[in-house]
Amino acid sequence: MQKRKTIRKILIANRGEIVLRVIRTIKELGLQTVVAYEKLDKDAYFIRYAEEAIEIGEGPITDYLDIEKMIWAAKQTGADAIHPGYGFLSENPDFAEACEKAGITFIGPPSWVLRYLSNKAAVRHMVEHSGVPTIPGTELLSPGERGLMEAMRFGKKHDYPLMIKATAGGGGRGVRRIKNEMDLMKHLIYIRSQSRPLWDDGVFIEKCLDSVRHIEIPILADQHGNIIHLGSLDGSIQRRHQKLVEIAPANLSPGLLDALYWASIRAARAVGYVNAGSLEFLVNPETEEFWFMTFNRRLTVEHPATEELTNVDIVREQIRIAEGHPMQIPQARIKLSGKAIQVRINAEDPLRDFQPEGDKTVELYLPPGGPGIRLDGIVFQGYRIPSEYDPLLVKLTVRGYDWEQTTRRLRKALDSFLLVGPHTTIPFYRAVCNEADFRNERMDTHYIMKHPEIFQYPSVADEAARLESFFMEQYTAEFLPANWL
Amino acid sequence: MCSKTVTRKIRRILIANRGEIALRILRTAKEMGIESVVVYETPDSDAYYTRMAEQAVFIGNGPRRDYLDIDKMIQVAKKADADAIHPGYGFLSENPDFAEACEKADIIFIGPPAGVIRDLGDKVMAREIAHRSRIPVLAGSHDLPVGDAGIEMAVAFAREHGYPIMIKATGGGGGRGIRRADGDKELVSQMRRARAEAKSSFKNDNVYIERCIDAPRHIEVQILADQHGNVIHLGSRDCSIQRRHQKLVEIAPANLPEDVLQELYAAAIRAAREAGYVSAGTVEFLVDPKTHQYWFLEINTRLQVEHTVTEELVNIDLVREQIRIAEGHALDIPPDRICLLGKAIQVRINAEDPWNDFAPDGGKTIQMYLPTGGPGIRFDGIVFQGYRIPLEYDSLLVKMTARGYDWEQTVQRLQRALDYFLIAGPKTTIPFHRAICRDADFRAERFDTSYIETHPQIFEFPDPEKEVENLRNFISSVYTTVIFPYVY
Numbered sequence: 011m012q013k014r015k016t017i018r019k020i021l022i023a024n025r026g027e028i029v030l031r032v033i034r035t036i037k038e039l040g041l042q043t044v045v046a047y048e049k050l051d052k053d054a055y056f057i058r059y060a061e062e063a064i065e066i067g068e069g070p071i072t073d074y075l076d077i078e079k080m081i082w083a084a085k086q087t088g089a090d091a092i093h094p095g096y097g098f099l100s101e102n103p104d105f106a107e108a109c110e111k112a113g114i115t116f117i118g119p120p121s122w123v124l125r126y127l128s129n130k131a132a133v134r135h136m137v138e139h140s141g142v143p144t145i146p147g148t149e150l151l152s153p154g155e156r157g158l159m160e161a162m163r164f165g166k167k168h169d170y171p172l173m174i175k176a177t178a179g180g181g182g183r184g185v186r187r188i189k190n191e192m193d194l195m196k197h198l199i200y201i202r203s204q205s206r207p208l209w210d211d212g213v214f215i216e217k218c219l220d221s222v223r224h225i226e227i228p229i230l231a232d233q234h235g236n237i238i239h240l241g242s243l244d245g246s247i248q249r250r251h252q253k254l255v256e257i258a259p260a261n262l263s264p265g266l267l268d269a270l271y272w273a274s275i276r277a278a279r280a281v282g283y284v285n286a287g288s289l290e291f292l293v294n295p296e297t298e299e300f301w302f303m304t305f306n307r308r309l310t311v312e313h314p315a316t317e318e319l320t321n322v323d324i325v326r327e328q329i330r331i332a333e334g335h336p337m338q339i340p341q342a343r344i345k346l347s348g349k350a351i352q353v354r355i356n357a358e359d360p361l362r363d364f365q366p367e368g369d370k371t372v373e374l375y376l377p378p379g380g381p382g383i384r385l386d387g388i389v390f391q392g393y394r395i396p397s398e399y400d401p402l403l404v405k406l407t408v409r410g411y412d413w414e415q416t417t418r419r420l421r422k423a424l425d426s427f428l429l430v431g432p433h434t435t436i437p438f439y440r441a442v443c444n445e446a447d448f449r450n451e452r453m454d455t456h457y458i459m460k461h462p463e464i465f466q467y468p469s470v471a472d473e474a475a476r477l478e479s480f481f482m483e484q485y486t487a488e489f490l491p492a493n494w495l
Numbered sequence: 496m497c498s499k500t501v502t503r504k505i506r507r508i509l510i511a512n513r514g515e516i517a518l519r520i521l522r523t524a525k526e527m528g529i530e531s532v533v534v535y536e537t538p539d540s541d542a543y544y545t546r547m548a549e550q551a552v553f554i555g556n557g558p559r560r561d562y563l564d565i566d567k568m569i570q571v572a573k574k575a576d577a578d579a580i581h582p583g584y585g586f587l588s589e590n591p592d593f594a595e596a597c598e599k600a601d602i603i604f605i606g607p608p609a610g611v612i613r614d615l616g617d618k619v620m621a622r623e624i625a626h627r628s629r630i631p632v633l634a635g636s637h638d639l640p641v642g643d644a645g646i647e648m649a650v651a652f653a654r655e656h657g658y659p660i661m662i663k664a665t666g667g668g669g670g671r672g673i674r675r676a677d678g679d680k681e682l683v684s685q686m687r688r689a690r691a692e693a694k695s696s697f698k699n700d701n702v703y704i705e706r707c708i709d710a711p712r713h714i715e716v717q718i719l720a721d722q723h724g725n726v727i728h729l730g731s732r733d734c735s736i737q738r739r740h741q742k743l744v745e746i747a748p749a750n751l752p753e754d755v756l757q758e759l760y761a762a763a764i765r766a767a768r769e770a771g772y773v774s775a776g777t778v779e780f781l782v783d784p785k786t787h788q789y790w791f792l793e794i795n796t797r798l799q800v801e802h803t804v805t806e807e808l809v810n811i812d813l814v815r816e817q818i819r820i821a822e823g824h825a826l827d828i829p830p831d832r833i834c835l836l837g838k839a840i841q842v843r844i845n846a847e848d849p850w851n852d853f854a855p856d857g858g859k860t861i862q863m864y865l866p867t868g869g870p871g872i873r874f875d876g877i878v879f880q881g882y883r884i885p886l887e888y889d890s891l892l893v894k895m896t897a898r899g900y901d902w903e904q905t906v907q908r909l910q911r912a913l914d915y916f917l918i919a920g921p922k923t924t925i926p927f928h929r930a931i932c933r934d935a936d937f938r939a940e941r942f943d944t945s946y947i948e949t950h951p952q953i954f955e956f957p958d959p960e961k962e963v964e965n966l967r968n969f970i971s972s973v974y975t976t977v978i979f980p981y982v983y
Contacts, residue, residue, distance in 0.1 A: 034869040037914070038907035059915065317870050321837045321900055339900075345834050348810045376879050377868075379893075380522040381806050385868035391880055404868075411810055411832075418526040425525070426547060 014334040017091040017115055021046060021084040022060070023105075024095030025074060027388045027402060028309070029056040032093050035325040046083040048073045050398055055388045062087050070398035074098045077105045081112050091115035091332060093325075100308040103128055117332040119285050119307050126281060127305050130177050131214055133281075137302045140280045142273040145292065145301040147216035150177065151198075158198055161215045165191060171218035174198065185251050187218060219301070221454050222292040224248065225260050226306075227274040228316050230327050231283045232337040239271045240316050240324070241346040243288075246453045247442070249364070254435075254458070255442065256312035256352045258319045261413070261451045266298050277305065286313075286328050292455075311354070314407040318350040318384055349416040350409045353439045355387075355429070357401040360438035361465060367432035368397025374430035378423040382409040382416075395432055403434065413451050417443055441467045502823035505529055505579040505603060509572040510548070511593075512583030513562060515877050515891060516798070517544040520581050523814035532575045534568070536561045538885040543877045550575055558887030562586045565593050569600050579603035579821060581814075585889075588797040589616055589668070605821045607774045607796050615770055615794045618665050619703050625791035628765040633781070633790045635705035638665055641690070649682055649704050659707040662689040666697035668793055670740030675707060708790070710945035711781040713737065714749045715795075716763035717805045719816050720772045721826045728760045729805050729813075730835040732777075736931070736946050738853070743924075743947070744931065745801035745841045747808045750902070750940045755787045766794060775802070775817050784943045800894070804839040807873055807898040838905040839898045842928045844876075844916070845890040849927035850958065857886035859921040867915035871898040871908050884921060892923065902940050906932055926956040 019042040022029045029045055033056070036043045045060040048069030057063045064083045067073030075098055084092055092109050094100035094117070106121035118124070127133055134144045148164050151157035165172055165188075174197055176184030186201070188194045201213060226243040244260035245253040260267070274289040288306040293299070313324050322339060331337070357367040372393040377385050387404025395401065408423055410416030421443035424436055441464040442448050447457070458464070507530040510517045521531040521544065533548040536557025545551040552571050555561035563586055572580055580597055582588035588606065591613035597604035606612070615621045625632050634656050639645035653660050653676075662685055664672030674689045676682040686702065694700035717729040733749035734742040749756070763778035777799055779792035802813045811828060820826070847853045861882045866874050876893025884892070897912055899905030910932035913925055930953040931937050936946070947953070 031869060034867075034911060034915075037911045038904065040907070314870065321871070321898065323870055323900065323904065326904070343836060345836065347832055347834065378522075379866075379874035379876060380519060381803070381812055381873065382810070383873065384870065387868060390865050409810060411812065415526065415812065415815070418528075422522060422525045426522075 015090075015115060017041060017329060017333055019044060019087070019089045020091045020093050020117070020329070021080070021087065021089035021114075022093050022095060023074070023080045024093075024098055024100070025051055025054070025399065026056060027386050027405065028095040028097075028311075030059060030388060031386050032095060032325055033059045035323055035329070036093075038323075039326065039329065041329075044083070044087040044089045046073075046080060050396055054396075055390060055393065077102070077108050080105070081108050081114070084109075084114050085112065089114065091117055091329075093117040093328070094308065096308050096311055101128065101306075115332050117285070117328050119283060119287070123281060123283055124307055127307050128178070130175065130179075130304075131212075133305055134302070136280055137277050140273075140276050142277055142302050143300065145216045145219065145303060148214050150212045150214050158195065161194055161198060162191060164215050165194060168217045171220070173216045173218045174201065174213050175216055176201075177212050177214065188215075219292050219294070221456060222294050223260070223262075223454050224253070224303075225262070225270060225291045225293045225300070226288045226310070226312075227270050227291070228286070228288045228310070228313070228324070229274055229278050229283070230286055230322075230324070230331070230337060230339070231278050232331045233284055233334055234336045235279075236337045237275045237278050237283070238337065238339060238341045238344065239274055240320050240322060240344055242267055242270065243312060243315060244453070245290075245312065246455050247448075247457045248455055249458050253312065254354065255439070256315050258315040258350045259346050260293075262293065262295060263298065266293070266295070266300070269298075270300060273300075273302065277302065281305075283307070285331050286324050311405070312352050314384055314386055314405060315350040315352040318382075318407050318409040319346065319348060320344050348409060348411055349413050350407060351416055351420050352405055352407040353420070353424075354402055354435065355404045355406055355427075355439075356435045357395045357403050357432040358435055359433040360435055364435075366397065366401040367434075368395050368401065370395050370432040372403075372429065372431040374428055376428040377404070377406075378426045382419055383407075383423055384409070389429070403429070403432075414449075417449060437467045438464065441465070503578075503603065505818060505822055507532060507549075507575065507577045508579045508581050508605070508818075509534070509568065509575060509577035509602075510581050510583065511562070511568045511587055512581075512585070513539055513542065514544065514888065515875050515894065516583040516585075516800075518547060518877060519875055520583060520814055521548055523812055523818070526812075527815060527818060529818070532571070532577050534562070534571055536887075538887045541883070542885075543879060543882065558885075565590070565596050568593070569596050569602070572597075572602050573600060577602065579605055579818075581605040581817070582797065584797050584800055589795075591616060603821050605774070605817050607772055607776065611771055611773065612796045615772075615796050616666065616668065618663060618668065618793060619701075621793055622791065624770050624794075625766055628762065628769040630762045630766055630791045631789060633706045633708065636703045638701040638703055639686075641700070645702075646683055646686060649686060650679055652704055653679070653682060656706045659709070661705045661707045662686055662702055663705060664689065664693035664697055664699070665701035665703055666693060666699035668795070670737070670742070672696060673740055708781050708783065710784065710943045710949075711735075711790075712749070712784050712943045713742075713779065713792070714751065714759065714782045714789070715777045715779045716759050717802070717813075718763050718767050718772070718776050718778060719813075719820070719826060719828075720767050720774065720776065721820045722773055722823055723825045724768075725826045726764045726767045726772070727826060727828065727830070727833070728763055729809050729811060729833060731756055731759060732801060732804055733942075734801060735942050735944050736937075737944055738947050742801065743843065744928070745804050747804035747839045748835050751782070751787065755782075755789070759789065762789075762791075766791070770794065772796075774820050775813050800843070801841050803873060803875060803894060803896045804841045807839040807871075807896050808835065808837060809833050837898060837900055838902050839896055840905055840909050841894055841896040842909065842913075843891055843924065844893045844895055844918075844928070845924045846884050846892050846921035847890050847924055848922040849924050849954065849956075850922075853924070855886070855890040856921040856923075857884045857890060859884055861918065861920040863917055863919040865917035866893070866895075867912045867917075869912075871905075872896070872912050873898070878918070892918070892921075903938075906938055927953065930954070930956040 021044040043060040044062045066079045099105040103125035106116045109116035172188040174186045223246045228240040231237040242260040244257040247255040290304040358364040384407040530549040532550040587593040591609045594604045594609035662674045674685040712735045720726040731749040733746040736744040777795040782789045846856045873896040897909040
């Protein structure tokens with residue numbers, strides 16, 4: 011157990027909106043921020059809000075993944091803590107260890123916890139042991155022919171479809187869906203023929219569950235053994251295992267939610283978890299069965315939905331936990347009434363397979379306001395979208411009294427969101443809002459597949475023209491002249 | 496209590512207002528699938544809110560008088576086939592004649608019945624209603640007779656209760672039409688002025704006097720009442736930080752002991768019942784900061800500028816509730832859904848120069864506008880890059896509301912959002928609000944209505960002109976102090 015250690019200056023080892031998100035809380039706490047950036051980001055919006063910025067290389071991406079450079083940057087600037095954000099080095103046990111060795115507080119779990127949790131097969135073992143069901147699956151497959159035999163035997167016993175998963179995967183990467191035995195052989199041989207770091211640490215097989223929901227339980231754990239949950243999230247609406255819409259709380263029976271909270275806290279306790287984390291489950295709402303899937307050991311992209319629902323600043327709690335403070339939020343303060351939905355507005359064209367729209371400039375930017383609207387973004391009028399990084403522009407989170415009000419609010423916010431320049435995912439989300447199953451809060455992990463009609467909306471180019479005319483001239487359906495009366 | 500219990504679906508609302516509140520109302524209308532018709536005078540022809548409505552109707556050159564024209568509003572509503580009118584705040588919102596004209600034209604007025612507005616708009620009558628509801632009322636007079644008789648009565652009242660005393664316009668409210676007298680001589684002169692002012696502002700020269708509580712806190716309770724006799728409260732607000740009786744900072748909930756709050760809630764509900772209140776309303780109290788003794792102040796029969804803090808705290812859309820109540824629906828918010836944990840603070844960002852006695856800085860164009868985002872920040876504004884602020888109306892640009900877990904976090908959040916708020920063009924009240932956030936008493940949640948007078952240090956902030964310069968630099972260059980390259 012660590013001693014209390016006051017943090018004064020935090021280096022943020024990340025880029026884009028999450029940097030700004032973390033800076034906002036750091037500023038609220040009266041602490042200093044350092045941002046380490048690749049040259050391409052030297053004019054980026056998020057850098058301007060930091061007290062100091064330090065260039066670490068030409069990138070792209072490689073320097074944001076460079077542990078040595080990050081530690082160097084922290085030492086150069088006298089930062090006493092590092093916040094890793096999400097993605098990049100956030101769940102890398104070597105990074106956490108390097109911080110520990112350099113005497114820098116890593117704002118996240120201890121390196122040994124990260125190392126333990128990075129081995130998916132071991133985690134499954136532990137979770138099963140603590141009495142929480144996991145998705146039926148194999149151990150790490152043996153090399154060569156033997157591994158293939160193990161996989162086929164599993165397929166015979168549990169039936170297809172199956173999933174091949176990379177131990178080092180996560181966030182939708184390193185996952186392949188397997189329809190039948192032929193498919194299994196093809197994919198396994200292909201994966202093994204490739205020497206990519208993602209697949210090199212080994213793979214395992216899991217039963218593929220259809221028509222289930224993807225549920226997450228965000229938790230906070232301090233260094234003194236206190237663990238609370240922050241309700242639930244439904245991230246079922248996914249495209250190729252990437253979450254598109256996130257909803258808090260999940261629409262599940264209170265009994266089932268309690269079971270998920272209990273399982274999460276128990277699993278977190280079993281691994282000695284510290285800091286903010288999130289456990290992912292697949293849930294069959296009809297049978298009330300659930301299976302543990304993943305333990306995310308970072309701040310998640312979708313944390314704003316939880317924050318808006320619970321009125322808890324998760325980044326603030328992360329920092330306080332890292333300082334060694336005991337948690338001051340009693341479980342009873344976590345009120346879970348109301349709804350919050352987050353959508354990711356990306357510079358992508360959903361009609362062309364979500365192709366990124368890098369290198370374009372945002373010509374007009376006027377986001378919506380009013381009750382229950384939160385924006386986490388890096389966009390402004392004149393912003394040029396770098397093609398080298400992910401296309402996330404802004405996360406829109408809405409909060410409302412119930413599902414109906416929240417989805418109507420989301421729809422209205424998307425309608426009045428003025429963003430001209432790149433194609434964006436805004437019209438796609440609008441189509442989701444209009445879809446009947448979504449309006450009735452019915453969704454599972456095959457939602458996108460089952461609803462091809464959500465791709466039938468007016469072309470994005472028309473949308474841009476509509477928005478442009480909105481500002482060029484009076485947009486209202488009818489402008490009635492003086493002599494009308 | 497209104498006997499009307501049949502529900503009547505509203506399809507199209509005319510918003511008889513302008514600016515941010517027109518936008519606020521049409522946002523909710525949109526969410527409810529209701530069409531909005533807005534009206535505008537010439538200086539508002541480019542306004543943001545007109546672009547968001549399904550229909551915008553030009554009603555005259557104004558300024559202001561067309562927004563106050565009852566006949567025109569009714570005519571527009573009829574022609575546009577609107578079945579309801581939302582009056583917003585200010586303008587016609589608390590005018591009983593307007594509510595009555597709507598009723599006569601068979602248009603739903605989204606607010607209380609005309610009779611209730613009339614009763615509560617008469618501040619002497621409102622005091623009686625409070626008295627009947629067993630709410631402590633400050634010692635005061637009825638309407639004073641004109642001339643020497645009235646002055647004699649006032650002097651006698653002052654003898655009995657002691658100075659200072661307040662002279663108030665019977666038709667006033669919302670902090671307007673109030674004068675303070677500290678002695679006989681002042682009483683005579685102020686009374687004359689108060690009467691003249693009341694006549695020109697409220698078309699009613701009646702005045703009354705009231706005992707004056709030195710430096711009380713201004714606490715109000717938000718209520719919702721439906722047409723079926725259900726009345727609920729949505730917690731309290733502290734609006735003590737005022738300048739010349741105009742609220743500057745509004746906080747939900749008020750920092751008072753739970754038993755005091757419960758008493759205020761119960762008193763507010765009693766008063767609403769006694770008045771036969773329907774729709775959203777606010778019961779205002781003065782509270783002694785030390786003893787927590789309280790007195791009735793007035794009942795506001797409209798949606799308030801500061802309704803946002805309540806909405807953020809309790810996650811209930813007050814405009815939606817107003818519309819549903821007007822449609823005849825019964826309230827369906829269970830008591831356990833009203834959670835009053837956390838804090839919310841609203842500040843009004845005005846185009847004004849706080850260094851120059853808050854002189855309006857209209858007529859300027861917004862050169863840059865980049866409000867902040869992140870957790871717990873809400874904006875209700877009408878500003879965009881390129882917007883020219885009309886000189887003819889009030890100087891409110893945007894209301895910013897911060898919500899947080901507790902007082903400390905909410906103040907830190909408000910300060911952060913103010914620090915990151917980028918707006919260039921006019922001088923604004925942002926540096927002033929920033930100075931409040933840094934003041935020790937404010938940080939300790941200690942304030943009463945004398946706060947602005949007793950804290951001159953909050954006016955010690957950099958020249959707003961410099962502020963604009965800083966912002967320009969911020970956006971045109973990288974702002975950070977050190978940039979080391981890694982030797983790679």
